[in-house]
Amino acid sequence: MLKVGLVGCGVIGTEIAKAVDKKIPGLELAAICDKNKAKEDVLIHSLEKMPILATIDGVIERADLVIEAASADVAGELAKKAINKKKDIMIMSIGGMIDHFDLFDEARKRGCRIYFPSGAIAGLDAIKAASEAHIDSVTLETYKSPSGLEGAPYLEEKKIDLRKIKRKTTIFEGSSREAVKAFPKNINVAAVLSFAGIGIDKTRVRIIVDPSLKRNIHHIVVKGNFGKLETRVENVPSPFNPRTSYLAALSAIATLRKITDAVQIGT
Numbered sequence: 001m002l003k004v005g006l007v008g009c010g011v012i013g014t015e016i017a018k019a020v021d022k023k024i025p026g027l028e029l030a031a032i033c034d035k036n037k038a039k040e041d042v043l044i045h046s047l048e049k050m051p052i053l054a055t056i057d058g059v060i061e062r063a064d065l066v067i068e069a070a071s072a073d074v075a076g077e078l079a080k081k082a083i084n085k086k087k088d089i090m091i092m093s094i095g096g097m098i099d100h101f102d103l104f105d106e107a108r109k110r111g112c113r114i115y116f117p118s119g120a121i122a123g124l125d126a127i128k129a130a131s132e133a134h135i136d137s138v139t140l141e142t143y144k145s146p147s148g149l150e151g152a153p154y155l156e157e158k159k160i161d162l163r164k165i166k167r168k169t170t171i172f173e174g175s176s177r178e179a180v181k182a183f184p185k186n187i188n189v190a191a192v193l194s195f196a197g198i199g200i201d202k203t204r205v206r207i208i209v210d211p212s213l214k215r216n217i218h219h220i221v222v223k224g225n226f227g228k229l230e231t232r233v234e235n236v237p238s239p240f241n242p243r244t245s246y247l248a249a250l251s252a253i254a255t256l257r258k259i260t261d262a263v264q265i266g267t
């Protein structure tokens with residue numbers, strides 16, 4: 001049994017915990033933690049096999065695989081602590097890792113793994129394959145309703161009032177690095193796309209607000225000497241957190257299944 005420790009019992013953490021509890025053979029949820037005690041309580045009482053409630057250090061101690069589903073502020077520090085203890089880690093707040101690339105080599109040196117699920121986008125399998133040759137360009141266009149972007153520091157900085165946007169409007173264009181800094185809770189997909197392809201400075205990101213949207217749309221275009229790839233996903237947002245797409249949680253669950261399965265499908 002691979003012991004799993006969870007940091008963050010929100011929308012994604014809850015879906016992951018329920019899947020580990022009931023659906024995925026070979027995994028056991030050993031410990032959980034959230035800075036919000038009410039979230040811990042609700043989750044723990046919804047599970048069949050009760051994990052231990054612990055501090056972040058306690059979760060790392062008890063787990064073979066630590067899962068971060070909390071916040072970009074905590075991702076880097078948590079990954080560092082886990083890797084120092086030679087534990088594997090899965091990161092959901094992927095944008096939080098762009099100042100911690102040194103940990104990639106540290107994990108390789110210590111023989112542990114960092115997992116970055118694809119999240120709410122499609123095509124990383126082909127992009128990884130294409131990077132074995134040469135990729136010229138990667139562009140991500142993300143379309144969200146105003147509620148999917150609320151609270152982002154970029155809006156404050158640029159004095160953008162989402163309530164005043166009445167039709168489709170591009171509010172951001174820049175590199176993936178700039179996008180992740182500007183929208184730390186909203187554009188994790190830009191970070192994972194960059195890691196798979198041509199990096200955070202060459203990957204281009206456009207964010208478009210569309211008040212008529214009920215779904216978060218991610219449209220990716222990649223060009224290289226393999227040809228051209230285009231993917232478009234229309235994501236159902238979580239009713240509890242409109243910034244988070246349901247597919248992001250499912251992608252984490254599928255990654256966990258892949259870790260434990262003898263049969264590996266896709267790149």
Ligand SMILES: NC(=O)c1ccc[n+]([C@@H]2O[C@H](COP(=O)([O-])OP(=O)(O)OC[C@H]3O[C@@H](n4cnc5c(N)ncnc54)[C@H](O)[C@@H]3O)[C@@H](O)[C@H]2O)c1
Nearest residue numbers: 008010011012034035036069070071092093119188244248
């Ligand atoms: N990789 C992806 O594709 C993707 C998609 C959506 C969201 N995310 C990211 O995943 C993370 C979780 O998303 P969510 O929708 O579950 O968010 P959420 O707000 O529903 O849940 C986050 C939980 O983490 C807890 N938390 C925050 N900081 C903490 C800390 N320092 N220690 C312990 N607990 C802490 C919060 O109290 C909350 O319960 C977010 O950072 C989000 O940006 C990633």
